[in-house]
Amino acid sequence: MKRAVSAVLLGLLASHSALAADVCYDVKAELSPTDSLQIVVWVETADGQYIDTLYMTAKTGFYGLGNRPGRMDFNSGPIPNPAAGVDDMWPYGRRLGVFPVWAHRHNLTWPEVVFQDGAENNLSHSQGICSQEVTGAYCRPVSSDNDPQCWPGNRDKTIWDTGTCATTVYTDKGKLDITRMSLYPPRADLMRTGVDSSDVEMYSTLNTFDAITHATPKAGDEVSIPWSIPPNPTTGNYVMWVEVSKAFDFNDFYSAAKYPGPQVSYKECGLPYRGQPSVVYSVPFSLAPDVSVSTAVDYAGFGDVNGETGTLHAPDETITSDTPGSGALRLQLVSADGQLFRLRVTSVPVLDYAQPGAPTRLRVRDVRPTAAELDFVESGDDGDVGVASRYDIRVMANQDITEDNFDSAFPVLATVTPVGPGEPAEVSVSGLLPETEYSIGVRAYDDCRNPSPLVVTRLTTADREVGTVDACFIATAAYGSAMAGDVAALRSFRDSALASSALGELAIETYYTFGPAMAGVIGESDVLRATARAAIAPLVQRIRRR
Numbered sequence: 001m002k003r004a005v006s007a008v009l010l011g012l013l014a015s016h017s018a019l020a021a022d023v024c025y026d027v028k029a030e031l032s033p034t035d036s037l038q039i040v041v042w043v044e045t046a047d048g049q050y051i052d053t054l055y056m057t058a059k060t061g062f063y064g065l066g067n068r069p070g071r072m073d074f075n076s077g078p079i080p081n082p083a084a085g086v087d088d089m090w091p092y093g094r095r096l097g098v099f100p101v102w103a104h105r106h107n108l109t110w111p112e113v114v115f116q117d118g119a120e121n122n123l124s125h126s127q128g129i130c131s132q133e134v135t136g137a138y139c140r141p142v143s144s145d146n147d148p149q150c151w152p153g154n155r156d157k158t159i160w161d162t163g164t165c166a167t168t169v170y171t172d173k174g175k176l177d178i179t180r181m182s183l184y185p186p187r188a189d190l191m192r193t194g195v196d197s198s199d200v201e202m203y204s205t206l207n208t209f210d211a212i213t214h215a216t217p218k219a220g221d222e223v224s225i226p227w228s229i230p231p232n233p234t235t236g237n238y239v240m241w242v243e244v245s246k247a248f249d250f251n252d253f254y255s256a257a258k259y260p261g262p263q264v265s266y267k268e269c270g271l272p273y274r275g276q277p278s279v280v281y282s283v284p285f286s287l288a289p290d291v292s293v294s295t296a297v298d299y300a301g302f303g304d305v306n307g308e309t310g311t312l313h314a315p316d317e318t319i320t321s322d323t324p325g326s327g328a329l330r331l332q333l334v335s336a337d338g339q340l341f342r343l344r345v346t347s348v349p350v351l352d353y354a355q356p357g358a359p360t361r362l363r364v365r366d367v368r369p370t371a372a373e374l375d376f377v378e379s380g381d382d383g384d385v386g387v388a389s390r391y392d393i394r395v396m397a398n399q400d401i402t403e404d405n406f407d408s409a410f411p412v413l414a415t416v417t418p419v420g421p422g423e424p425a426e427v428s429v430s431g432l433l434p435e436t437e438y439s440i441g442v443r444a445y446d447d448c449r450n451p452s453p454l455v456v457t458r459l460t461t462a463d464r465e466v467g468t469v470d471a472c473f474i475a476t477a478a479y480g481s482a483m484a485g486d487v488a489a490l491r492s493f494r495d496s497a498l499a500s501s502a503l504g505e506l507a508i509e510t511y512y513t514f515g516p517a518m519a520g521v522i523g524e525s526d527v528l529r530a531t532a533r534a535a536i537a538p539l540v541q542r543i544r545r546r
Contacts, residue, residue, distance in 0.1 A: 024448035025287050026348040027227040029054070029240050030341075032332040034325035035219040036080030036087055038065070038245045040099045042106070043227060046237035046284065050105050054212060055225040058413050059088060061213035063137040064203070065095050066103070066184025069115040069174035072096050072306065074123070075261040075270030077142065078160040079248050086163030087216060088247055090270060091138035091171045092123060094182065096307030098245045101280050103183035104310020110206050111176035113186050116197055123266040130170040131193040134370060135431035139165040141269040150269040175199045183307075185209055189410070189431060191397070210411045211392070219325070220332065226389055228449045235287045240345045242281045243303065244330045249275035251327065253318040254305060276319060276327050278303040280312055285345040292348075295341035299328045354382040356444040357421070358453040359391070369434040369462045373426070376455070380421040381446045388444040388452075391416045393427055401441035401456050409441065418444075434464035 029041055041055040059065045065088070074093030078086045094113070096103075114120060116129040123141055133139075143150035144160045159165060173190055175197035188207035192200040204210070217223050248271075250256060259274035261267060282300045286292040301312040302319055320327030331342040357379035366373040380386050393416070394401060394409035401409050416425045432438060437460050444452040 024350055024352055025227075025229055025233065026346075026350050026447040027229060027285070027287075028346055029225040029227075029242065029283075030334070030336075030344045030346070031223050031225075031242065031281075032220060032334050032342075033217050033223065033244070034330055034332060035082040036246055037216065037330055038098050039217075039242065040102045041225050041240065041242050042102055044105070044239045044241060046239060048105075050107055051238070052227070053102070053106065053209060054227050056209050056213050057216045058213050059137070059216065060095075060098050060184065061209040062188050062207070062411075062413060063135075064113070064185065064187035064207075066098050067110060067113050067182040067186045068092060068094050069113050069120070069172060070094065070123070071120050071262060071264075073259075073262050073272075073274070074264075075141070075267070076247055076273035077144065077270040078163060079144075079271065080246075081161075081163065082219065084161065084163045089137070089139035089163065089165070090141060090273075091133065091169070092141065094184070095247075096184075097274065097277060097303065097305050098184075098307070099243045099278060100303035100307040101278065101301075101310050101312050102241070102243050103307065106183075108208075109181040109183060110185050111178070112180040112182040113174040113203075114177045114180070115172055116175050117172075121262070121264045123264070123269065125172045127170070129195055129197075130172050131196050133169040133171055134191075134433060135189045136165075137189065138169065138171065139163075140169045140171070141266065143269050144271060147268040150266060173197070173200050176202065188213075191433070204410070211407075213411065213413060214415055215413050222334075226447065228445070229287075230449075233287055237284060237286050240283045240285060240343070242331070242343055243278050244281070245278040245303075246326075246330060247273040247275070249320075249326055249330075251276060251318075251320045259305065274305055276302070277305040279319065279328055279330060281331065281343045283343050283345045285347050287347060287349075289349060291346070293339075293344070293346050295339055295345075296343045297333065297341060299342075350447065352382075352446065352448040352450065355450040356381055356388050356446045356452040357383045359425075359442050359444060359455050362440075362442055362455045362457045364457060364459045367459050367462055369464050370432050371428065371430045372432065372438075372440075372459055372461065373428055374440065374457065375424055375426045376442055378419060378421055378423045378425050379444050379452055384421045386446075387420050388418045389447045390418065390445050391425070391442060392445060392451075393429075393440065393442050395429060395432070395438050395440050397433070398437055399439065400458075401439040401454070403454055406441055406443070406454060409439075412440075432461050434461050436461050 033039065038057050038060050040053065042053045043051045045051060070092035072094050076088060076090040078089060080087050115125060117125060119125065139159060141150065142156040142159045146156045150156060173196050176199040185207040186203040188204040188210045190200050190203055254276045256272040259272055261272045279299045279302045281296050283294045283296045285294045299315060301314050304311060321329065323329060334341055359376045359379050362374065362376040364372060364374050379388060381388050393412040393414065394406060395412055396409040412427065412429050414427050416427060429440065439456055439458050441454050441456045443454045
């Protein structure tokens with residue numbers, strides 16, 4: 001098993017700046033969040049050179065919150081509601097202020113994702129360019145009070161309060177702009193359908209953060225974030241950075257009145273979301289012969305509310321410092337081992353004796369049209385001894401996962417917290433397509449980044465559910481534009497005449513549910529699988545780097 005290395009032994013092994021191959025560091029950041037946060041964790045050298053990103057919450061790292069079609073200041077919503085499980089289901093608008101400090105330091109760029117029709121100011125788009133939101137990360141734009149301009153009937157208030165979309169949602173997944181670049185990756189959860197741009201096939205390939213993306217932790221969770229250090233690391237001093245953002249975190253200096261939503265079509269949908277900007281915590285640590293433990297209680301500064309620069313502004317009175325969960329107190333104060341901290345970083349030199357053992361008894365317990373439940377028995381950190389550092393679970397459609405293609409398969413965002421050899425672990429896999437064959441692979445990793453042998457199982461999802469037809473968020477699918485003259489007349493008739501009677505309400509609901517299908521909506525037509533990553537890897541590298 002891995003054991004702590006004595007300072008004397010490590011000093012002999014590390015006579016040069018690079019360590020011997022059998023020596024590694026167990027480096028981890030520890031924090032406890034409050035609710036509804038977006039979090040990114042990264043490492044820099046002591047002189048400010050970006051090294052690596054360790055951790056990112058799923059909405060930004062996997063579902064592309066920072067690089068989606070639509071203008072940055074589009075409204076958002078529903079407002080985060082931890083009790084109802086509501087967390088930013090708005091599908092449009094690139095959120096450039098989510099991690100501005102990190103974004104301007106990582107030295108990577110991606111093509112900006114824009115609407116296929118180029119209408120960046122408009123929430124209304126033709127059904128012919130909108131495909132289903134299979135994963136459930138995003139709902140359609142909704143209003144908080146059933147405003148008929150946003151959507152007729154009594155659906156919106158329920159969606160806003162419960163976070164449960166009433167019907168299947170269709171959105172425009174956008175395309176890659178040929179000139180404009182973004183500091184955030186695009187979505188990695190999509191498989192292209194017939195109405196999507198061919199660019200969608202490249203989104204997951206361009207997104208390099210799927211392996212370190214995690215579901216948003218709940219308030220009070222004890223989050224331990226390991227740094228998978230590359231082999232032969234350079235000894236010396238480093239800094240661990242954590243940037244935390246939260247939508248709708250208002251105070252007197254950052255309010256909806258000061259940062260309103262734009263005056264565009266469907267402005268009644270959602271609410272202004274730009275409250276206090278991201279806050280940043282930092283802790284210095286060392287890769288050295290001795291154990292290094294460093295902590296931070298206070299935040300180091302804050303980012304730009306609109307993400308225009310990567311400036312780390314010094315703490316000041318504009319950031320709330322007396323309300324748990326808001327501003328400077330987005331990370332909780334933790335008491336452990338006689339220390340108080342909001343961020344703690346521990347670096348322990350260790351020797352590694354063996355690779356982790358393979359998980360066993362991987363099986364499928366339940367299969368539905370778009371999801372499945374699996375379980376397996378945990379392995380050990382060194383063979384069948386010790387606790388593994390983490391488990392990597394990936395899924396691939398219509399072909400088998402192998403050692404060669406495992407890293408290119410879609411990651412499963414369900415988090416499995418290692419307990420120990422022989423312990424049962426459960427996994428929920430969502431975002432699958434109906435009537436599709438899948439291969440699911442699981443492997444363990446130890447603290448020195450060594451993988452276990454791969455274990456694989458297969459499943460076929462159930463038949464699609466009947467009656468899941470919905471409009472791409474438009475009252476104007478047949479026209480393709482919210483500004484068409486005929487549409488204005490129809491909207492007026494809808495609001496004044498149809499919406500005033502029970503039969504009218506029924507007619508409206510019937511149109512929005514079945515009208516697009518009758519007009520020839522493609523919906524879930526033949527699904528085109530993403531092209532192999534390896535084939536376009538050279539192109540990807542050129543695009544990603546400045």
